Amino acid sequence: MAASFDPAELLASHRSGHILALGLRFVANGEDYCEFAIDYDRRLVSDANSGILASGPIVSLMDTAAGFAVWARRGGFKPQATLDLRLDYLRPSRPGQTVTGRAECYRLTRRIAFVRGLAHDGDPNDPVAHLTATYMILGEGK
Amino acid sequence: MTAVALLPYADFLGIQIEGERNGAPLLVMPFSEGLLNLQGGIHGGAIAGLLEIAATAAIDATLEEGEDPRSVFKPITVTVDFMRPGLPKPVYACGQVVRVGGRIANVAVSAWQDDPDRAIATAHMNLAITPPAEK
Numbered sequence: 001m002a003a004s005f006d007p008a009e010l011l012a013s014h015r016s017g018h019i020l021a022l023g024l025r026f027v028a029n030g031e032d033y034c035e036f037a038i039d040y041d042r043r044l045v046s047d048a049n050s051g052i053l054a055s056g057p058i059v060s061l062m063d064t065a066a067g068f069a070v071w072a073r074r075g076g077f078k079p080q081a082t083l084d085l086r087l088d089y090l091r092p093s094r095p096g097q098t099v100t101g102r103a104e105c106y107r108l109t110r111r112i113a114f115v116r117g118l119a120h121d122g123d124p125n126d127p128v129a130h131l132t133a134t135y136m137i138l139g140e141g142k
Numbered sequence: 143m144t145a146v147a148l149l150p151y152a153d154f155l156g157i158q159i160e161g162e163r164n165g166a167p168l169l170v171m172p173f174s175e176g177l178l179n180l181q182g183g184i185h186g187g188a189i190a191g192l193l194e195i196a197a198t199a200a201i202d203a204t205l206e207e208g209e210d211p212r213s214v215f216k217p218i219t220v221t222v223d224f225m226r227p228g229l230p231k232p233v234y235a236c237g238q239v240v241r242v243g244g245r246i247a248n249v250a251v252s253a254w255q256d257d258p259d260r261a262i263a264t265a266h267m268n269l270a271i272t273p274p275a276e277k
Contacts, residue, residue: 010180018185021176043154054151055217056194060187067179067186082186086221 004075007034007068022057024064033104034068036061040096051095058099058119059087062131066103066115070135073105073113079138080113088130097121103131111137147202152195155188159199163236163258166200171233184228186263189253192235193265194220197249200237201269215247215269226262231255233262245271 007026011019022044027035038044038053038061046054063085071077093099102124103117117131118124148157148169155177160170171177171192179185194217201215236258237251247269252261 014180016175017178017180018176018188019180022187042150044151046149046151048150054149054191054194055220056151056155056187056191059190059194059220059222060185063185063187063190077180079181081183081227082222082224084221084223085186085190086219088219089217092216 005071005077007072010077018060019064022060024061026068027100029068029072032069032073032106033102034065034072035100035102036065036068037098037100039098045095052092053095053099055087055089058089058093058101058129059085061099061101062087062103062117062119062129063133065101066105066117066131066133067135069103069105069115069117070108070113073108074137074142081136081138083112083134083136085131085133090127090129093121093128099128101129101131103133108137108142110142113137148195148199151191155191155195157192157195160234164238165203166236166238167196167203168234168236169196169199171235173230173232178230184230184233186222186224189224189228189233189263190220190222190265192233193222193251193253193263194267196235196253197237197251197265197267200239200249200251201242201247204239204242215271218246218268218270220265220267222263222265224263226260228262229255234258240266242271247271
């Protein structure tokens with residue numbers, strides 16, 4: 001099913017937008033998951049003194065990974081919309097570190113996709129954030 | 143209301159303080175192509191970013207001059223509901239401090255485009271309050 005959805009191809013067809021502006025990088029995907037990364041960028045910090053990445057870019061990273069996980073599970077770039085999203089910040093990410101986010105669409109119904117995910121800054125066993133999100137399935141079929 | 147300074151990430155999104163609403167800073171995020179998602183709407187992450195910044199600004203506005211809010215408040219959870227698509231025009235947001243307790247601050251925040259009564263997204267945030275000794 002995932003064979004018909006190619007994240008790299010979809011991203012290459014866009015020359016602007018929030019994913020490019022933030023510098024989100026596609027890392028990997030499978031039939032029901034997708035992984036993106038965001039490199040450390042001083043423009044995205046919450047506080048110039050601490051240099052800690054703001055929480056907003058982590059939300060964008062995880063919302064993007066989650067949306068792509070749903071397209072992977074649906075097998076194509078089809079209309080959908082984020083219904084709700086919760087992020088738990090387990091600890092601050094370390095200044096200078098790349099943050100990687102992986103989201104998995106663990107259930108898909110005709111109307112709703114359920115997604116969970118984790119973000120880490122080097123060690124997947126020591127995550128910085130945990131995501132729960134749902135997406136509305138729009139258009140024809142799943 | 144205490145003067146509020148926005149963070150570098152707010153500058154990145156182009157967010158400005160537009161004024162005041164119900165005693166809290168009213169923020170605006172002007173539209174730009176860099177906010178779009180792949181489906182032509184404003185990216186949910188950018189809207190969530192605006193909501194978080196408005197929530198933090200609402201707390202900042204309750205502090206005394208001279209306190210450094212971002213060494214005090216750390217986000218623990220953020221929950222965002224998306225009600226309407228973000229259209230290519232400015233987004234406004236304003237937070238309301240629900241409670242500042244001894245350890246936790248709770249803030250509700252809403253984002254809209256044309257009509258404050260027709261929110262495109264709302265969020266609530268819990269932030270940890272760090273005691274001065276632990277800074």
